[in-house]
Amino acid sequence: MLIKRQRGIKTSEITAESTFRKRRMLLKTALAMGLIQSANSSAQDNLISLEAKDSDTRKKPFPENGQINNLKIWRGDIDLESTPFEDVTGYNNYYEFGTGKTDPARYAHTLEPHPWNVTVEGEANKTGTYALEDILKGHVLEERVYRFRCVEAWSMVVPWIGFPLADLLRKFEPTSRANYVQFFTLNEPEQMPGVRYPVLRWPYREGLTIAEAMHPLTLLTVGLYGQVLPNQNGAPLRLIVPWKYGFKSIKSIVRIRFMQDQPQTSWNMANAREYGFYSNVNPGKDHPRWSQATERVLGGGLFSARIPTRLFNGYAEEVASLYTSLDLNTNY
Ligand SMILES: Nc1nc2c(c(=O)[nH]1)N[C@H]1C(S)=C(S)[C@@H](COP(=O)(O)O)O[C@H]1N2
Ligand SMILES: [Mo]
Helix, strand or coil: CCCCCCCCCCHHHHHHHHHHHHHHHHHHHHHHCCCCCCCCCHHHHHHHHHHHHHCCCCCCCCCCCCHHHHCEEECCCCCCCCCCHHHHCCCCCCHHHCCCCCHHHHHHHHCCCCCCEEEEEECECCCEEEEHHHHHCCCCCEEEEEEEECCCCEEEEEEEEEEEHHHHHHHHCECCCCCEEEEEECCCCCCCHHHHCCCCCCCCEEEEEHHHHHCCCCEEEEEECCEECCHHHCCCCEEECCCECHHHCCCCEEEEEEECCCCCCHHHHHCCCCCCCCCECCCCCCCCCCCCCEEEECCCHHHCCEEECCHHHHCHHHHHHHHCCCCCCCCC
């Protein structure tokens, strides 16, 4: 399938991005050579501020509250190139803005990510409605380069920016009955033309077991490529659960609910045979409509690479222990 480039990308923007990637290579090389000792060294801070200066107006740098200076870099064992910015932000899935892959980039400008509140409820000692600023306060942002795989068999490698969801959830002191966590997306017809159509159960909802939610790989995400999240990628706050199919990574979160029983999820409600609760990436368990054995890496146009899909999207070493007592074929 041919990937349509996002319309209206100026050459200057593409240049800025390739400069960004060159700097990233430099940074990686410097890290590998031991030139940069600690993740918080001033050399790295300099690189990051250079990147920010290069960015064009379409990309939004973080507010000047110093958060980005606390960036740590975590790359796991990723050996793939990061997917170009224009593909990560131009080929999306965000049904609240239409079901086409280029709809979100075209229409998500009507989303208003500021001000933003998140309501926390259910099985926790501390519940309530919190401003986004309070949700983020005190957390050190990290860059995490993760593989990301959609059930439709395309994949990307994205330098997300965020912090472990666990660090936030712990603050609410979940009770011993909190076995699951459910998440909800904003549901605002004025801002989201797609929610006028019953293609999914709105608001978009997703869920994790408490162990999955507390796993250190699970990232509460506020940015990508050194910038705040573009609306089409789920501004201002989304989940990234890298060992699960993309639809588990819910966007624009406004509600977090601790629950005793397994929560409803929009895709499972739409088609339980196709979308299970767990939805761990599994090349051995095909989706009724798309083989899960291989994936097409976005960014290469017509000649984009097809690579074998890995169990748990390549994160088996980190997460397989969560599922030792689960039959992955029936608990898909
Ligand atoms: N609220 C909401 N979250 C969502 C979706 C959506 O339609 N609505 N799509 C999901 C799917 S199917 C995928 S593959 C990823 C896509 O994330 P991206 O557009 O940042 O690549 O977002 C997930 N989160
Ligand atoms: Mo997806």
